[in-house]
Amino acid sequence: MQIFKFGGASVKDASGVKNLAEIVSSFDSQKLVIVVSAMGKTTNKLEELVKHAHGGEDYTNTLNELKDYHRAIASELLGETPTRYLEFEMLLEQTLESLSNHEPMLAYDMVVPFGELMSTSIIDAYLNKSTKCVWFDARSVIRTDQYFTEANVDWVVTEKQIINDLKPVVEESIVITQGFIGSDVEGNSTTLGREGSDYTGAILAYCLNAEGFTVWKDVPGILNADPRILEGAEQYEKLSYREVTEMTYYGAQVIHPKTLKPLAQKSIPLIVRSFLDKGRLGTTIATDNTTKMIPCFVFKGNQLLVTAQVKDHSFMDEKKLGLILQVLDLLNIKINLMQNSALTFSFCIDNKEFKSKRIKELLNRDFILSFESPLNLATIKNYTPDAFNKLPWNRTVIMEQKTSNNYQVLYR
Numbered sequence: 001m002q003i004f005k006f007g008g009a010s011v012k013d014a015s016g017v018k019n020l021a022e023i024v025s026s027f028d029s030q031k032l033v034i035v036v037s038a039m040g041k042t043t044n045k046l047e048e049l050v051k052h053a054h055g056g057e058d059y060t061n062t063l064n065e066l067k068d069y070h071r072a073i074a075s076e077l078l079g080e081t082p083t084r085y086l087e088f089e090m091l092l093e094q095t096l097e098s099l100s101n102h103e104p105m106l107a108y109d110m111v112v113p114f115g116e117l118m119s120t121s122i123i124d125a126y127l128n129k130s131t132k133c134v135w136f137d138a139r140s141v142i143r144t145d146q147y148f149t150e151a152n153v154d155w156v157v158t159e160k161q162i163i164n165d166l167k168p169v170v171e172e173s174i175v176i177t178q179g180f181i182g183s184d185v186e187g188n189s190t191t192l193g194r195e196g197s198d199y200t201g202a203i204l205a206y207c208l209n210a211e212g213f214t215v216w217k218d219v220p221g222i223l224n225a226d227p228r229i230l231e232g233a234e235q236y237e238k239l240s241y242r243e244v245t246e247m248t249y250y251g252a253q254v255i256h257p258k259t260l261k262p263l264a265q266k267s268i269p270l271i272v273r274s275f276l277d278k279g280r281l282g283t284t285i286a287t288d289n290t291t292k293m294i295p296c297f298v299f300k301g302n303q304l305l306v307t308a309q310v311k312d313h314s315f316m317d318e319k320k321l322g323l324i325l326q327v328l329d330l331l332n333i334k335i336n337l338m339q340n341s342a343l344t345f346s347f348c349i350d351n352k353e354f355k356s357k358r359i360k361e362l363l364n365r366d367f368i369l370s371f372e373s374p375l376n377l378a379t380i381k382n383y384t385p386d387a388f389n390k391l392p393w394n395r396t397v398i399m400e401q402k403t404s405n406n407y408q409v410l411y412r
Helices: 014-025 042-052 060-078 085-096 104-111 114-127 155-172 197-208 241-249 260-265 318-330 355-363 385-390
Strands: 002-006 032-036 133-135 174-179 180-182 189-191 212-217 238-240 269-275 283-286 294-309 337-340 344-350 367-381 395-403 406-411
Touching: 014 032, 014 060, 014 114, 032 197, 042 060, 042 085, 042 104, 042 114, 042 212, 042 318, 060 085, 060 114, 085 104, 085 114, 104 189, 114 133, 114 174, 114 212, 114 269, 155 197, 174 197, 197 212, 197 260, 238 241, 241 260, 241 283, 260 355, 269 294, 294 355, 294 395, 318 344, 355 367
Parallel strands: 002 032, 002 212, 032 174, 133 174, 212 269, 238 283
Antiparallel strands: 180 189, 269 283, 294 344, 294 367, 337 344, 367 406, 395 406
């Protein structure tokens, strides 16, 4: 059994969906589960809808753009719009009408999953023109907690449901399902964090004991830098789970950070291949599978620096640090860089407005807080002396840290 994941870039238009179908047809002798993301930049458009609808603003034009985009792809592929897609379109409209009555993060997870639901509805209809394919709602088997926007998986319930409900379907036909989404015990839709479709594939691979998990991307494999930022990016042929885990921790967009753990636990290889050049082997990630390491460059924009200063001129001791870390844990916020002094603790995080507001609400009583954004964070993993020459020269350094292997700099 193989798990395939196709991201939004691979299905952004009708030709992309046709290309997906060609790839699937070349593996149709195997048991396949196909995990698909929202089409193109649909998630961004849905986030706009959440913002406008939750704030009581007019969202008609944005909604119509989203509908026209999907219907145009469906028309080119099928000559009509699939019934299942139309049902989700109607549900989306109904959800938006009541969105202002819900908390922001719950509102987000009520709307954003429609991207995956709509994309898989169209792709399923197209695949079934030539292949026996079953559409499956990932929310029915992937159980999570209620950390909306970045939900955690309940592995015991999820594995049981996948084995009982999904595995029998996979034995009979190709399955197409959604990445990124799940549901809580009350039936609310939840999301696993941006780019969470990779994680979905790993969850399914683990629970189904798959032979392999392949992520189809618009790059030939895993590169040591984003080619849109640095010229001359080099490809890794082989990497270990540990090395890629560290790369994703620092923000490399090659794979969702939570993807590697379930795969490593069962030694399931992860292959990153190009849907644009199907003949290339890509990069294989497995146990103790590392070629000669070259510097890896990771750039993260839209960063927020939060500085918490004690109010009573006492030290920033372990008790105060614990209070701050408890709040960040409560809000499910990952620290990208941190530094403390006698009186302050500064930490860099992804800049999300609704989370920074909650930080202020929960810590303002005990600390003097300051916020600085937007900033940029650069990381060089396994740096060499000449690697620093590839960083932007016209930068104002806000914070930097250097170890024997890694270098990080927060800059404006």
